[in-house]
Amino acid sequence: MTTLHIVDDDEAIRDALGWLFQSRNVPVSGWPSAEAFLEAWRPDTAGCLLLDIRMEGMSGLELFDRLLAKGCRMPVIFLTGHGDVPIAVGALKKGARDFVEKPFNDNELVDRVIDALAADAEQREREAGQAGLAARLGTLTQRERQVMELVVAGRLNKVIADELGISMRTVEVHRSHVFEKMRVKTAVELARLLTGAS
Amino acid sequence: MTTLHIVDDDEAIRDALGWLFQSRNVPVSGWPSAEAFLEAWRPDTAGCLLLDIRMEGMSGLELFDRLLAKGCRMPVIFLTGHGDVPIAVGALKKGARDFVEKPFNDNELVDRVIDALAADAEQREREAGQAGLAARLGTLTQRERQVMELVVAGRLNKVIADELGISMRTVEVHRSHVFEKMRVKTAVELARLLTGAS
DNA sequence: GCCGACTCTGCGGATATCCACAATAGCCGC
DNA sequence: GCGGCTATTGTGGATATCCGCAGAGTCGGC
Known part of the structure; x- marks a missing residue:
């Protein structure tokens, strides 16, 4: 105690x-x-x-x-x-x-x-x-953070690519880096982490 | 006022x-x-x-x-x-x-x-x-609710099918019904709804 | 100048998801 | 009994996602 x-x-x-x-x-x-x-x-x-x-x-x-x-x-x-x-x-x-x-x-x-x-x-x-x-959020680069926010907002990769003016492939790369750094396997888990779910 | x-x-x-x-x-x-x-x-x-x-x-x-x-x-x-x-x-x-x-x-x-x-x-x-x-949650059937919970937990359709002992196709059907009834387009949006995000 | 990061891109294939069409079966109420 | 709701499954195809392999440009530090 x-x-x-x-x-x-x-x-x-x-x-x-x-x-x-x-x-x-x-x-x-x-x-x-x-x-x-x-x-x-x-x-x-x-x-x-x-x-x-x-x-x-x-x-x-x-x-x-x-x-x-x-x-x-x-x-x-x-x-x-x-x-x-x-x-x-x-x-x-x-x-x-x-x-x-x-x-x-x-x-x-x-x-x-x-x-x-x-x-x-x-x-x-x-x-x-x-x-x-x-701490894990801190290891993300700017671009990764941007992509993460859009992923958590529920956007599809193609939409994210559009909004950021980059190719889908690049979005996929950032996305997978985010998943790896945040130690999740799906976008849903990521959303739960950030919105503070049980 | x-x-x-x-x-x-x-x-x-x-x-x-x-x-x-x-x-x-x-x-x-x-x-x-x-x-x-x-x-x-x-x-x-x-x-x-x-x-x-x-x-x-x-x-x-x-x-x-x-x-x-x-x-x-x-x-x-x-x-x-x-x-x-x-x-x-x-x-x-x-x-x-x-x-x-x-x-x-x-x-x-x-x-x-x-x-x-x-x-x-x-x-x-x-x-x-x-x-x-x-109210929208209330329109879901038992099965739909079960599927929804597993979707929100971040499980893939095949895993959900396994856990519920039903075919993947059936999971997909329930899943799309849930999306329709809850008025969302992606699993992430659904997770945000239920975990109370902004 | 070289190395390491971050960023960007393309190709191709394995998986997963989305959906229309189609069908079977139990249960409940009229 | 018929119609409606729920749950189930299948086929097949369009999209989307996941990932390894490969390469290229920028920038900052040693």
């Missing part, structure tokens, strides 16, 4: 949460400030975030914004003692996964964190697939 | 909101209770919902639940004077579009309602397309 990152400037709370989660076999890493986590964050940082709102220095909300700007898509659960409806609504509408007020129910929080960790793992798996796809 | 449905048991508020929205050219219909709206709701009821939480009889939250259970996908904006973080969080996580506390900013609320109405219109358009697709 991947890690739960706890960001809270109160060491006592970090420790208490650390205890709680470790006792449930959830790996934890603690951060004393938003700045510290923001600094350490990398695009491949996995897991989920448990974020206190009110902290010395950068607030949890601002950290969330900065992470979003950096392209972070990790699930974020806010934890706060002084909840406020507009803040909660704003956070959720920006994509936070949850917003929990202290005092919280231990079991409930653990469940939500576990769900979030699972969601993150699932999403990373999907993205890994997409990355492989993107 | 489609209608904003206001559900609030306080006639004064309904009137005030009605005034506000009508002055911005947003068509409004008012409902004095959750029960009244639930009764009148039909799957083709369009627009968006502005829902008071605390009301005599059924609460706004319960109305939301009942509507969800009935398959209602209209955008819902909650309006409440006595906000509460867990309630707001719960409503948003169930799919409410927004959760606004009184007193609210008129312009902001109008903007959010207009956005919601636009989102509803867009979604209905998408669903209309899906409905046409579903």
Whole structure:
């Protein structure tokens, strides 16, 4: 299981949460400030975030914004003692996964964190697939990409040849290169790859 | 533009909101209770919902639940004077579009309602397309559907013939019937239709 | 200047797909 | 029982796709 990152400037709370989660076999890493986590964050940082709102220095909300700007898509659960409806609504509408007020129910929080960790793992798996796809797309030449787009659009080779002003034979060559590079055997498989089908 | 449905048991508020929205050219219909709206709701009821939480009889939250259970996908904006973080969080996580506390900013609320109405219109358009697709799928026979699935999976006719234990010729016949009924000319177009591509 | 890529093209043959014509058979409703 | 729908299969020919073999022109790097 991947890690739960706890960001809270109160060491006592970090420790208490650390205890709680470790006792449930959830790996934890603690951060004393938003700045510290923001600094350490990398695009491949996995897991989920448990974020206190009110902290010395950068607030949890601002950290969330900065992470979003950096392209972070990790699930974020806010934890706060002084909840406020507009803040909660704003956070959720920006994509936070949850917003929990202290005092919280231990079991409930653990469940939500576990769900979030699972969601993150699932999403990373999907993205890994997409990355492989993107890498293969990157090996295509311009012409191959053009031909591929027309193939996926359902055009026949002769039509593609017409539209690109080249011979059918050339289209066939590019087409077969595309199939080879994308590791598919038929146009339908290619279309499914690109339109993101199961 | 489609209608904003206001559900609030306080006639004064309904009137005030009605005034506000009508002055911005947003068509409004008012409902004095959750029960009244639930009764009148039909799957083709369009627009968006502005829902008071605390009301005599059924609460706004319960109305939301009942509507969800009935398959209602209209955008819902909650309006409440006595906000509460867990309630707001719960409503948003169930799919409410927004959760606004009184007193609210008129312009902001109008903007959010207009956005919601636009989102509803867009979604209905998408669903209309899906409905046409579903209707065409419904005209297919069992065999045709089986063949279609294998075609969309990228199998060649000979392989399909093998898997279904029938002759290639028969597969070709079913295949062309599928193309005709689904109004496409190639397997790729069919795949794009079913996997929901642009 | 040579080598490697990308692009382009032609020929010919093996496969696959598309289609019209033609026919058999079971099932269901009128 | 007849007509219509579904499913099945065949023949034969027009198109389309797949692929190996062969060659040629451009461009950029070593």
